[in-house]
Amino acid sequence: MPQDRASAEELLGGVEAFLRKDVLPQLSGASIYKCRVAANILSIVQRELALGESADSAELQGLQSLLGREGEEGDSATQLDSLNADLCASIRGGELDDQRTAVMSHVRSTLQDKLAIANPRYAGYRESLGD
Amino acid sequence: MSAASRNVDTAPGLSDSDVAGLLEKEAAAYFPAGKAKNIEKMSGGASRETWSFDWQGADGSSTGLILRRDPGNTGSTGEEGWRGGKTTYSLDRTTEAELQRTVYEAGGLVAKVHFALPEDHSLGGCYVMDRIEGEVLAPRILRDEAYAGARKTMARQCGEILAGLHAVDPAALPKNLVQMPVQPLIAYYRELLDGISEFYRDNTKVGRPEYHPAFELTFRWLEQNMPKNAPSGMVHGDFRNGNFVVGAEGIRAVLDWELGHVGDGMEDLGWLCVRAWRFGQHDKPVGGFGQREDLFAGYEDAGGRKVDPKVVHFWEVLGTLKWGIICMFQAYKHLSGLIDSFEHMAIGRRACENEIDLLKLIEEA
Numbered sequence: 001m002p003q004d005r006a007s008a009e010e011l012l013g014g015v016e017a018f019l020r021k022d023v024l025p026q027l028s029g030a031s032i033y034k035c036r037v038a039a040n041i042l043s044i045v046q047r048e049l050a051l052g053e054s055a056d057s058a059e060l061q062g063l064q065s066l067l068g069r070e071g072e073e074g075d076s077a078t079q080l081d082s083l084n085a086d087l088c089a090s091i092r093g094g095e096l097d098d099q100r101t102a103v104m105s106h107v108r109s110t111l112q113d114k115l116a117i118a119n120p121r122y123a124g125y126r127e128s129l130g131d
Numbered sequence: 132m133s134a135a136s137r138n139v140d141t142a143p144g145l146s147d148s149d150v151a152g153l154l155e156k157e158a159a160a161y162f163p164a165g166k167a168k169n170i171e172k173m174s175g176g177a178s179r180e181t182w183s184f185d186w187q188g189a190d191g192s193s194t195g196l197i198l199r200r201d202p203g204n205t206g207s208t209g210e211e212g213w214r215g216g217k218t219t220y221s222l223d224r225t226t227e228a229e230l231q232r233t234v235y236e237a238g239g240l241v242a243k244v245h246f247a248l249p250e251d252h253s254l255g256g257c258y259v260m261d262r263i264e265g266e267v268l269a270p271r272i273l274r275d276e277a278y279a280g281a282r283k284t285m286a287r288q289c290g291e292i293l294a295g296l297h298a299v300d301p302a303a304l305p306k307n308l309v310q311m312p313v314q315p316l317i318a319y320y321r322e323l324l325d326g327i328s329e330f331y332r333d334n335t336k337v338g339r340p341e342y343h344p345a346f347e348l349t350f351r352w353l354e355q356n357m358p359k360n361a362p363s364g365m366v367h368g369d370f371r372n373g374n375f376v377v378g379a380e381g382i383r384a385v386l387d388w389e390l391g392h393v394g395d396g397m398e399d400l401g402w403l404c405v406r407a408w409r410f411g412q413h414d415k416p417v418g419g420f421g422q423r424e425d426l427f428a429g430y431e432d433a434g435g436r437k438v439d440p441k442v443v444h445f446w447e448v449l450g451t452l453k454w455g456i457i458c459m460f461q462a463y464k465h466l467s468g469l470i471d472s473f474e475h476m477a478i479g480r481r482a483c484e485n486e487i488d489l490l491k492l493i494e495e496a
Binding site: 033034037038040041044077081084085087088091092094097103104106107108110111112114115118119122123124125127128 | 339340342343344345347348350351406411413473474477480481483484486487488490491494
């Protein structure tokens with residue numbers, strides 16, 4: 001059952017704005033840095049709430065089509081973990097050497113989705129999108 | 132016991148006034164008659180502390196000095212390997228001081244070491260060296276007008292400094308300097324990655340391992356592109372913006388020798404080109420201040436071996452991988468309770484920045 005408003009994203013957004021607008025200008029020294037990090041963390045979590053689910057399902061689809069299996073039965077975390085374990089072991093063992101282009105393309109798009117959450121301003125991310 | 136509180140009761144350390152008192156006593160035993168003045172703690176952390184002070188001689192002379200020490204004289208050697216909070220094959224203070232002396236005697240750009248104290252001393256493992264005045268903060272060195280001239284020549288100067296460093300007679304190096312050629316270095320980071328992931332699976336509430344296919348692709352690429360017949364010599368191990376003391380004319384001293392080891396000198400050139408050290412100056416691949424051609428020319432002109440850009444690229448790839456795994460390690464330090472720092476925890480989310488860069492780097496080659 002959905003929770004009442006404000007939503008999780010709205011709550012976090014409110015706290016983030018409080019940190020940036022009210023708390024930050026009053027701080028000095030090492031606390032300034034810590035407060036910025038704290039506000040950044042709240043914005044990461046907001047983006048994760050908004051984008052995390054679709055990133056997970058895109059990653060799952062990508063893994064399934066790359067590896068040609070469904071993954072271990074269970075929730076999406078279990079499936080993702082089993083397929084990622086396979087992918088990592090296969091790369092490590094050289095079994096995917098001849099599918100490098102497909103592997104790179106899957107890994108790149110998964111990383112782009114991670115960066116859209118973790119740090120969408122990162123220069124390497126913008127470059128990978130062709131910006 | 133909550134994991135996060137563990138380090139609080141096992142590493143008592145000394146209070147700041149204890150350190151100042153002991154330092155004054157040791158300095159008095161070493162220097163000619165005089166007094167320690169302006170004793171000031173410059174930076175403190177879980178791993179290393181830096182103190183600044185002046186020795187004022189009875190004859191009116193004054194010498195600016197730095198104390199570099201391990202905080203806490205217990206516990207630091209009790210836990211082995213990375214699980215004890217060490218990211219690396221780090222040197223103890225005694226060996227680091229010895230290495231700095233060797234480089235100083237060979238004419239390297241490094242502060243002169245006056246005296247060192249062993250780990251079982253009440254002050255903890257530490258040493259006292261000359262204080263070289265200048266700027267250390269990388270973003271200031273890269274942006275302030277005062278260093279505009281320095282920035283133009285620093286890439287070349289880095290090449291020259293490294294050529295000198297790599298030419299230090301191996302026989303003169305401290306005996307317990309670690310041999311770290313490419314394979315053990317890669318194996319070390321492999322173990323770090325796997326160890327962190329296993330720890331998350333077995334020892335955290337989330338109970339899930341962590342997967343990094345881009346790191347796996349990089350390990351595979353490194354295996355397939357390993358330089359052949361690399362000569363062996365002294366490597367600084369952390370030669371980058373942030374470990375330079377810079378003045379208007381350029382680099383005055385190289386700091387932080389604790390990752391020094393014996394290996395392939397090209398490691399230092401590649402590490403200097405890792406994106407993390409550019410601080411946003413992306414058109415200047417060498418430390419955010421210069422071009423690779425100038426670095427290589429400086430190195431060769433100062434007597435270094437002919438630089439193969441492919442080999443430097445290999446080390447830049449390995450350096451970017453190292454930095455990505457160190458991001459994971461920073462988060463791990465908090466999540467495992469080694470330290471209590473939410474800022475470290477957030478750095479774990481920066482591993483993927485290195486991964487996206489790695490894909491590009493291994494595709495370029």
